[in-house]
Amino acid sequence: MQHAHPAAHAPEHETTTGLDHRKLLMWAFLGSDCLLFGALISTYMIYRGRSLAGPFPNGPEGVFDIPFTSVSAFVLLMSSLTMVLALAASQRGHIRGMRVWLIATALLGTVFLGGQFFEFTAFVAEGLTPATNVFGTSFFTLTGFHGAHVTLGVIILLSLVVVSLRGGLPKEESLTVEIAGLYWHFVDIVWIVIFTLVYLIPAPLPPHAG
Amino acid sequence: MATITGSMVGVLRRPTSHYGVWSWMTTVDHKRIGVLYGVTSFIFFLIGGVEALVLRLQLAFPDGKVVDPEVFNQLFTMHATTMVFLVIMPLSAAFFNFLIPLQIGARDVAFPRLNAFSYWVFVAGGVFINSSFLFGGAPNAGWFGYANLTSRAFNAGSGVDFWALGLLGLGTASLAASFNFIVTILNMRAPGMTMMRMPLFTWMTLVVAFLLIFAMPIIAVALIQLELDRSPLATNFFNPANGGDPILWQHLFWLFGHPEVYILILPAMGIVSEVLPTFARKPLFGYPAVVFAGVFIGFMGWGVWAHHMFTVGLGPVANSVFAVTTMFIAVPTGIKIFNWIATLWGGSLKFTTAMLFSIGFISMFIIGGLSGLTHASPPTDYQQQDTYYIVAHFHYVLFGGSILALFSGFYFWWPKGTGKLLDEGLGKLNFWLMIIGMNLTFGPMHILGLNGMPRRIYTYPSGMGWEFWNLIETAGSLVIALSVLVFIINVVRTSRNGKEAGPDPWDGRTLEWSIPSPPPEYNFATVPVVQGRDAFWIEKYGLHGGEGAHHAAPPSHTAGSGNGDGHAIHMPQGSYLPMVTAFGQTLMLAGVIFGYWLSGVGLVIMLGGVYAWCSEPVSD
């Protein structure tokens, strides 16, 4: 830490597109990640209403608790707002403000993850595990992958806070916050899609379901 | 920060040497990584080739007894897995690692350490999959591992796990490389190198990189679903007893698998598009059409996957739709072929070994394309699907296509990489043996397929009318083996006393020929300014050049002039961390088979690697 390395981080020369390498990388990654969720969501949609035995997502004995999940979806949505505020603070050079908003974003993400943990536990208590039926199989995998993405996001946000506490995130480095923000917003948007398709649109009950 | 890194990794101090084994292990130089990719995947090529020879020996005669049925299934699974994921893909990677920065006038790739990481993940993944032979049996369910033959109930051994986890690992290698090259190509072009001035090989690499970043997540999801089904969680993705559908696997696999076909062939098309104009002394005919045809193939490649599934029972409407889309993907392919042929028309054709391989590519690829047309039609495919006819088809496309083009690339760029020319006499012997061998091996497979011989059978009785051609095929496979041997002899002999190549042995057209062979670490002493397509050709002959055969001017950025003598140019330093991170990731995957504690160890190593990586400066 004795030597500062301003040169190591400053862009060496102009890029052809004008976009920073890292930002372009993040966009490419998010494009790729779309297909990951695309495949997981497709699997869930294909298996809608094809479970041979319960518990089912909705219907009289459905496991979904829409009001609860709506609240946690709202929490995650709000975290996008705090992320925007963190970036704005960073770009204005309000380093303390940036830290506060980063921590707030991470906190909201953690609350969402807590909600997911609670939901999973409740479902297992009601007899739905990944092995129970194709609903359990595809539901836990899809939402589990999303949860893993949120977890990674929280780790990134907290790492930024640590880096910033060591003086590593000055105003000139706000691009790093911006790139982390891209990831965070993406994860939020994916949740909106999942929430709509999985929770809000009721799945048909299988013909043989009791 | 450097000291923190130093103390963290303990003995692993920052590598500084430019020579010796460690300098190669820690290199982040795209050219060295390209060479490493090439050597490693060539070794896998030999392994996959030996597997193929054993398969051919077993089938040479009816009721063959060379290997037992289980081993046979493992060998054809590993032959295909190796050739697709450990040979053609990484060999293409070898070329684009070595060439892309040279072709676009850049000094490096956008993320040099990420590049090293993809290489090490690839090596680790390849070794991991092949190690299954030592741990109770290799995968045996075919290279597309159709569910539910891969479920625990029908496949209790760990071969399938090695396969699935290994491919997941290799997927990260491809993703990392693709992200890197997308950014490099879009962002690091020399001044004047607009998109429509990029060499064709660079263009095709860009298309392939996009295909990869969209295709890899899909196969990753399928493989994860498979492993979850096989894990203690016992999910039901492909378990029909509990509502799962094995056909889901086929959709996901081929949604990846068809773009994968273009991932395998587009780099080859890129190579050919560089070689033909060079030895015809003419620019590529209809450059924009060839570029757009490649991009169009990249798009269309997503809409044809179910043609691998015509016999699954998707219904007449789905089969018709996919038949029509499949036929129409032949249009851009046709455009490319006609443009290559038109490039040759009116040219001054010099039949070097590289040129012969490229012409061989066109000729063989046409055969593969035309046989493809006969099973683009579902009613005829109902007879051809899963027979040797299909095996013939994809070997004409992948061997006659990709492998011939990659060999063309070897002969073409070998002097650039090593500074020495491969021997042309041995090279031509290599070419003729290979083209005769491949036609003897794969040509008769058309006949056998139409004569009702299914693929993936370890034995057949006499009296089916299959004996003669099977024997010919086995003989042909030995001829191919001989041709590869000639190539190896050529490489060994040339490395001892090959002719010096000089910077521009072929009267090249693109920027890589403007710098010394082998290129210095920093590639370009002064960053070139690009005037048009075929940038170096223009430098030599002028914008409307070609009036005379004399070099108008000596290459301008070969050696340093003024302040650009290379020593002042700062290049990123080597690093252990990509290798450490790759090792950790592979341990993590291996832990799924050997015990989750190992995954834990791997995770710690990987996270440590990533953390140190993030805090390690590009150079001390």
Next chain:
Amino acid sequence: MRNLAQSSLPARAATGLAKGATLSSRRSAAASFLSLVLVGVLALFITSCSGKDPQDTLSSVGEVAKKQQELFWIIFAWAALVFVLVQGLLLFILFRFRRRSENEMPAQTHGNTRLEIAWTLAPVVILVSVAIPTVASIFDLAKEHDVSMQVKVIGHQWWWEFQYPGLGVVTANELHLPVGEVVAFDLQSADVIHSFWVPKLAGKQDVVPGRSNPLTIKVDEPGTFLGQCAELCGIQHAQMKFRVVVQEKAQFDQWVKDQRTPVQPPGDPAMVKGSLIVQQKCSACHTIQGLAGAVGKVGPTLTHIGGRGTIAAGVLNNTPENLARWIRDPQEVKRGALMPNLGLTEDEIQAVVPYLLSLK
């Protein structure tokens, strides 16, 4: 063009195969070799079909297979035409434009829009003329037929079960069909994906667990046809074969009558011994209608096994020696098959074999 495809090509193919069948194999091999190098795959196709080969898709017999073969020749003719034109052009160019002196510098042409449009449209025209008969054929093959018989096919690792729901017959590895009747198959799997394929009768159709796939077969001449599984289904995928015996209506009806008759208790004491061993050792996995307790569903039914041409799913001819060999050690014949070595003594085997073969 289509006329050429339908008449002349098969005709040439037919003469080719007549030669191939009569000439010594070495001479035809040498001839084929030469044509292989000279003309490439075109010659390969034409010299290929020998007509007598049991799984030849180009000498089809069933109605469906005939339609598929017809379409194949249409597409093949187009492919052959393109092959000859393009490879010919390529060869011509290689000869005509070879470099004659090192100082040669050709005209630097960059493209020609009109030409490029032309060779974009030419393939489109060819593809449309392939796509139209293709789609027509797909819907023709998928058309609802007036079905006169239903057969349920169940794929097992590694044998085939055939059930005739309307007739009350269940058999294995040997499918009997009446001549000239439209038979609707319902394809199902008991374990993994298989593919049901009788090359001379109809293109293949996959057999998928959890699904039921339709296939129609109509054969207008009697005969025995070979079929085999076409989708990798495990270690013995290669040995999952079956026969289709197409018979005149009267013979078929007789076969059905025989199949419906349960086996009779043997009178001969040697046979009684055999039946007792079978009852004891085989009945957990195999069904023999009429033999008390033999109701197993794991392996193929053995009722009337004596009447079948092959055993072990088409692997061995059904002779006393082969049956004894199979019972002695199934793993030696078909490594990995689900039938274990029962550890019967030679004495017991010699009792079991005649009993089983008597079940016609």
